[in-house]
Amino acid sequence: MSKQARVLRPEAHYITEEPYYEPVDGEITVFETAWRHGLPVLLKGPTGCGKTRFMEHMAWRLERPLITVSCHDDLTASDLVGRFLVRSGETVWVDGPLAAAVRSGAICYLDEVVEARKDTTVVIHPLADDRRELPMEKLGELLQAPSEFCLAMSYNPGYQSVLKELKQSTRQRFVALEFDYPSAELEARIIERESGVDRGLADRLVKFAHMTRNLKGQGLDEGASTRLLVHAAKLIAGGVEPVVACRAAVSQALTDEPDMLVAVNELSSSLF
């Protein structure tokens, strides 16, 4: 490992090595076709089921830079589009990530878009329909997107908060791809491949994940995601006891409720 972090400009950051991704149900074809026709894409699915990894894979496949914006409730329109900064007495315009993506024909991926304020999501509307343009009000300009540009965003319908729903006017502009946890067979393969543990252990981890998913709605908001399983598997591959690894990487990540924690830990210790 080198000690210095590499400095990259997002719009010039091409993914050169193929990110590992197991296609499930034709989602790669759908995405490619949508991209070719300039249609924006919405990825729906629970946390940790591979949405972000899919985006990286597509960026590699289409040879476009990937600019990811993690949305939060303080994200304003000018955070996305850009703003004037004062430099040595003069003002300079600085592009926000969305504008930078449009300019360079990159893929702009808005992660967890419901977290952003409602007025912010409206900024993307003209980009997301057949106009494909980004109005930059402060500059008085319109940015016309090149055909390579792609807008994608992710959304987890599992959070059943009335405040965190995507407006119809937004969601109806997108081609939607639904993601879910992969089948047991596939999930085990992913864990095996990502962490290097053997197949038997990967199978056990998947079984454990299914146990926690049985508890969804019975005290857990979400079952263990594939990502958590990979975390646990990596700990195990690094020499941590399986029960300890599951406790640290899975149970504690799932819940704070004491009885539920004990129950989840008991389930994992029953398996290993």
Added chain:
Amino acid sequence: MAARTPLAYEAILAELDHCLEVEFTFLHSESLAASIAGLPADAQHFLLDWTRRAAATSTNLAFEFAQRALTILGKIELEVIASWCLHAMDNYDRSGLHAAMLVIRDLDGFLVQGHQRATGSLFESSVSVLNHFVQGLDGRQLKVERDETAWTNGEVLYLPGIMAHFDNPEDNFQLYKAHVAQLWAQTRCGTLNIELAPRFAALPDPAHAQALFHRLEVLRLNAFIAHELPGLYRTMHHLSKTLGDAPLPAEWHEAEQALGTPGVGVEATLDWMVRLYDAPLPAPLCYQGKLRPEATWAARQERLARDRDWLRQMLRVLADEILGEPESPRETLPAFELKEREEASGEELLPFEITLQDAPVPVPEAVRGRLTSVILDLGEIPPEYLVPAGDSEYDPDLFKKKENDGQDVWSGTYHEEGAFFYNEWDHARQAYKKDWCVLREIEVEPADTNFHHATLEKYTGYVRSLRRTFEILRGQDRLLKRQRHGDDIDIDALVEAWGDIHQGLEMSDRVFTRQHREERNIAVMFMVDMSGSTRGWINEAEREALILLAESLETLGDRYAVYGFSGWTRKRCDAYRIKDFDELWNDTVIGRVCNIRPKDYTRMGAPIRHLVRKLGEVEARAKLLVTLSDGKPDDYDLEYRGKYGIEDTRQALFEARSEGVHTYCITIDREGPDYLPRMYGAANYTVLDDIAQLPLKVSDIYRRITS
């Protein structure tokens, strides 16, 4: 603390005579007093104190307790004696004097139990974890309940109230878990899918046959557990070894091998039962539990019939959705079919997809659960389970969960089912009576809303001023400084930013001010006295007050709920739902307010505990419980009147405060200042002299306590 002085014989006798009511009970207190007089001061006080507390429950119990306690003082720790006494009183509450006396007479039994309770794992404290645990395992959705022994009927896993085979709670909990796994495996591996009783009866000694079968079946189930839950199997093995379970006789080894082969069914166990009938029978394992073939078989038959009807009804709904509602009633619908899924792995319980007219159908979670249940019972899904119900068979009641109607309480159809149980504080005993009050929630029937219109008309001018006052309260604006965006420039921030720029630093973009409306995040519960004493114009004033209050609260936007309360003895405490937090102030709710009618007595503890629990389910920064009342706590039974009721209410309010709920009382009882400070605290109540003031004052008071 100053050392206590020993009491003289006379003082002790007087105290005993008083609390044991010797005048009426003719208990012989003299020799008891003489013995107590010989004790050191601390022991004297301890014994008299607990005798007094026990006497509040029963004088006979107290007398018996004092006599027995005398013989063990000094030999057993005081805390143990105290908990022994409390345990006896709990038994008295539950099952009467006889049961309580048994506890007092069987001190040794209590001590053994006490040891078990200290080292054992209790059902009550384990059930929540075990329930989650079972739900995590696959198969049918099972419930965990308490019974004398561990057994299952295929839907409910019954476990004993305490596990105390080991001298530490952890291992005892693991033993619970081992029982759960064993019973779960029975439901999972088809143990219960054969009518066992006739098979046992066919052999000379059916009891021996059953024991033999069960021990053999454990071998088969253990092989399954070892494969599915290897970690737990290791634990089970360890538990069994530690408790010294006997090893298998040599004759059994072949059976163990055969039954351990994957895929072997319950018939194989039955074959081995016949083969090993004359071989020695090893003792049952520590986590084996019991078999109850008759009860289990009956439950299975009932479940199958229920599942079939439910599935067919549900498939009918699905079919109607897919094929469209029929124009004319149709008797036959195409049956659903099962198709093996290609990607399904061998271990899946439900490796099918369901098709209707060759097109796959999305299966709702509930249907999936029932199908799993049928697969577990039958090993397959027979085609008749997949025929949608015809019109004549359609029974929408099947989908409705049967709910108990609070009004039916006296009709004898059910007793305490579906009710809430609450503890009550007994001040004389200085302890809770457990699950003492039975409370039901009853919805008030809405009446017409004439009273509402009349009230608004009567107070027209006042309503207008109320709205204005509360409008101001709502509009408490605050000027936020250093904002990213806003309607004015924050000069301070700008000056600073300008300086930064000239220093060559990045300028902050927080240079605006903004008016911000502070959100009131308050949830308030109004608890309205509906006792018989409010009959007449108090009731009217209460209703008027509620209507005006609701008008104010609607302006303010605070979340609020209104419940009435009344009752008749501890067995019948009622909370009348008038408006819940998520209900709107609409005609139904208004109609309910108009229909608030005086009922019976004022047993306050249980309703307070219930409403605090309701408040606990609401997310709010501040929670408030406001009681509108006309007098002291009171009930039909004389015991609750006076100090007992006041102390119980005080304790309930104390619990409320420790739950983070603020409590406040508005009363029209002029004697309020005598007892309210003890219950609510010095500043948390208002007494209104004049009933006519109630409607006018309530909103005012509310405004004062929430701003």
